Amino acid sequence: MPELPEVETTLRGIKPWICGHIVQQVQIHNRHLRWPVPDSLAKILTGQRLQELRRRGKYLLFDFPPGTMLVHLGMSGSLRLTESTAPLRKHDHLQWTFENGSSLRLEDPRRFGCVLFTTDPFSHPLLKSLGPEPFSSTFNGNWLYQQAARRRVAVKILIMDHRVVTGVGNIYACEALFNAGIDPRRPCNRISEQRYQRLAMVICSTLEQAIRAGGTTLRDFHQADGRPGYFTQLLQVYGRNQQACLCCEQPIRQVVIGQRSSYYCPGCQK
DNA sequence: CTCCGATCCTGATGGC
DNA sequence: TGCCATCAGGATCGGA
Numbered sequence: 001m002p003e004l005p006e007v008e009t010t011l012r013g014i015k016p017w018i019c020g021h022i023v024q025q026v027q028i029h030n031r032h033l034r035w036p037v038p039d040s041l042a043k044i045l046t047g048q049r050l051q052e053l054r055r056r057g058k059y060l061l062f063d064f065p066p067g068t069m070l071v072h073l074g075m076s077g078s079l080r081l082t083e084s085t086a087p088l089r090k091h092d093h094l095q096w097t098f099e100n101g102s103s104l105r106l107e108d109p110r111r112f113g114c115v116l117f118t119t120d121p122f123s124h125p126l127l128k129s130l131g132p133e134p135f136s137s138t139f140n141g142n143w144l145y146q147q148a149a150r151r152r153v154a155v156k157i158l159i160m161d162h163r164v165v166t167g168v169g170n171i172y173a174c175e176a177l178f179n180a181g182i183d184p185r186r187p188c189n190r191i192s193e194q195r196y197q198r199l200a201m202v203i204c205s206t207l208e209q210a211i212r213a214g215g216t217t218l219r220d221f222h223q224a225d226g227r228p229g230y231f232t233q234l235l236q237v238y239g240r241n242q243q244a245c246l247c248c249e250q251p252i253r254q255v256v257i258g259q260r261s262s263y264y265c266p267g268c269q270k
Numbered sequence: 271c272t273c274c275g276a277t278c279c280t281g282a283t284g285g286c
Numbered sequence: 287t288g289c290c291a292t293c294a295g296g297a298t299c300g301g302a
Contacts, residue, residue: 074279075297111280151272153273162296218295221295259274
C-alpha cells in the first residue's frame with residue numbers, strides 16, 4: 001500500500017515526536033518480516049539519539065550515531081505513535097520507546113515490510129539502485145524519455161520501476177497517467193518527449209496533492225495519529241471500474257498490466 | 271540488458 | 287456457517 005505520499009505522511013506525523021530524542025527501549029515482538037529484523041538492533045539503538053529522520057523513495061531512514069535504521073512498509077505496514085503501555089495488536093511487530101515518553105509501533109499484517117540496519121545507507125543494496133526522487137531537479141520529462149527509449153514495456157510499468165523514479169506505486173501510477181491523459185498500456189518507447197514532460201509534471205502534482213490529503217487509505221494505512229488518508233475521496237480512476245469518468249462520463253475500465261490491476265478512462269487516455 | 275513469472279504473507283470478499 | 291478461490295497498496299529473485 002504505502003507509496004511515496006503515505007511514507008511522507010508517516011514521516012511528517014512521527015518526526016516531531018521522536019527526532020532528537022533518545023531510544024530507551026526497542027522491543028522486537030516478531031522478527032520475521034520480508035527479511036529477518038537483525039537481532040543486534042535493540043543493543044545498537046538503545047541509548048542512542050535519533051539525529052535525523054529522512055525519506056528516500058518508499059524507505060524511511062532513521063539516522064543514529066552508529067548508523068541508519070531502514071524501514072520499508074511493504075504492502076500493509078504502518079507506523080503509529082502510541083502510549084507505550086497500550087495493548088499490543090495482533091500484527092504489532094516492533095516498538096521503539098523514547099526517553100520523552102513517545103512510543104512508535106510498526107504494524108504489518110502481511111509482513112512484506114522490513115526493518116534493517118546499515119552503517120552506509122546509500123550504498124545499501126536496497127537503496128543504491130533507486131532512481132531520482134520525483135521532486136528532485138534530475139527528474140523531468142527528458143529523463144523519462146531517455147529511460148523509455150531502450151525499453152518496450154507499458155508506460156505504467158516504466159513509471160512504477162524504482163530505477164526510473166522512486167515512490168510511484170500502483171495507485172499513483174494509475175492516477176498520474178489519467179491526469180496526463182496517457183493510456184497506461186501504451187508502449188513506453190512510443191510516447192513523445194512532450195508527453196513525457198507533461199507526465200513528469202503530473203506525477204509530481206499528483207503526489208503533492210496526495211501528501212496534502214494525508215495519503216490514501218484503502219485498508220491498512222493510517223496516519224501516525226491513527227486518522228485515515230483522505231486522498232481516497234480524490235481518486236479519479238483507481239478502484240472505480242465501470243463507474244463514470246469524472247471528466248467525460250465514459251465508464252472506467254480495469255485491465256491487468258504486469259499482473260497488477262490497472263484503471264483508466266478510454267475517453268480521456270490515449 | 272530487458273522482461274516475465276513466481277514468491278513472500280494475512281485478510282477481506284464473494285460464490286456455492 | 288463453512289470452505290474455497292481470488293484479489294490486495296511492494297519488490298526481489300531467477301531464468302529466458
